[in-house]
Amino acid sequence: MNFKQLHYFLTTVNKGSIAAAARELDIAQPAISQQLASLERELGGPLLTRSFSGVTLTPAGKVFFNHAIKLVDDLSLAKNELSAFFTQQESVVKVGMLPSIGNVLSMPLIAEVKSAHPKLKLEISTGPSYAVKSWLETGQIDIALTYEQEMNSKLMSVEPLIREDLHLVTSASPSNPEYQHLLSRDTIAFWEMSQFSLLSPSSKDALGRLIAHYEKLTGVSLQHDRAYSGQLMTGLRQVMQGEGVMILPTSAVFHLQESNLVKLLKIVDPEMPRMVLAATNKTAALNDASAKILSVIKQVVAKEQALNHWCGTLAFAQHVSYSTAAASGSLMSSCIGK
Structure with a gap:
């Protein structure tokens, strides 16, 4: 029958x-x-x-x-x-991001997607900004979390996420006397950074180009005399050992700062902000799964900013209420001097 x-x-x-x-x-x-x-x-x-x-x-x-x-x-x-x-079976959304962004977003993003959208599978890849851009352009990822320096308006649809503040990252260990006088400070002028050996990426990377832009803008040349592999974790090990300093957002190092392994000084005179974007490929229609992941990304960005893990100003309207927001102030505020 x-x-x-x-x-x-x-x-x-x-x-x-x-x-x-x-x-x-x-x-x-x-x-x-x-x-x-x-x-x-x-x-x-x-x-x-x-x-x-x-x-x-x-x-x-x-x-x-x-x-x-x-x-x-x-x-x-x-x-x-x-x-x-x-x-409604499991849909896969592939997201590419820089290691500095992945450090603050990967774990909470995975947890939030699992909780809010159990039928969605999130695959995260991290790499330098130029690699993330290439992945998006060639269709290897669905969403790129990157910087405005990598924006290609012909191929990308972008949504600003956060205008992050850049900081000078130094060793917090008293055994590194070269940086001891910085431990009591919260800010540093751009020109003062010329006193220290800087671990910085090449101009191929968005951060390298941004640093070069500010050197030209201020007329101050920084010391790029220390070998840097381009690997974030390796560079941070060098910083903690007193082998140099780095320019990074708090998203890259908040976990080390909370453990008192590094010291952060907000860069001022001039400040060094940069815009973080969520980008999708214009040649491919945004499907429902990717749209859901984009929404979750914004929620997690706002939450991490409210926790002071990511210092900067949100670049989108956020209507989700977090208990942490009440403790740390407005979701739109920056953590100056963190």
């Missing part, structure tokens, strides 16, 4: 004849007759009395008719539920 046989049986009974059922179902009469005959053989006896005027139910057919209705209804319900289930 199968759904087709049940469907043909009910249609034939409701229409009163095999010919009428064939017209309703838009199939040949012999096909219906064959299926009805197979059903009757399986059940062990005739369900319909056939005549020139049409069909009528036998006593056994009357009993089976009510069961057939229930069986078809149950099968239809199961089919609809399974269809909805399979259409």
Whole structure:
């Protein structure tokens, strides 16, 4: 017994004849007759009395008719539920971001997506800004979290997330006397950074280009004489060992600052802000799954900013209320001097 046989049986009974059922179902009469005959053989006896005027139910057919209705209804319900289930099966959204962004967003973003959208799977890749840009342009990722210096207006649709503050990151260890006089300070002027060996990326990277821009703007040349692998964690190890300083947002180092392993001084005179963007590829339509992930990204950015893990000013309206926001002030405020 199968759904087709049940469907043909009910249609034939409701229409009163095999010919009428064939017209309703838009199939040949012999096909219906064959299926009805197979059903009757399986059940062990005739369900319909056939005549020139049409069909009528036998006593056994009357009993089976009510069961057939229930069986078809149950099968239809199961089919609809399974269809909805399979259409809501796990969708994969691939997000690329820089290590500094990944340090603050990856874990809470994964947790929030798992909680709010259990049918969505989030895949995160981290790399330098130029790599993240390339991944988006070639369709290897769906969303890029990157900086305005990497924006390509012809290929990218962007949404600003946060105008982050850049800080000078130094060792917090008293065993590094070169930086001891900085431990009691919260800010540093751009020109003062020229006193220290700077671990900085090349101009291929968005941060390297931003630093070069401020050197040109201020006329101050910084010391780029220390070897830097370009790997964030390796550079931070060098900083903690007193081998140089770095220019970074708090998102990259808040965990080390909380452990008193590094000291952060906000760069002033001039300040060094930069805009963090969520970018998607214009050549591909934004699907529902990616739109949901973008919404979660904004929520997590706002939460981490409210926790002072990411110092800067939100670049979008945030309507979600967090208990941490009340403790740390407005969601839109910056953590000056952190």
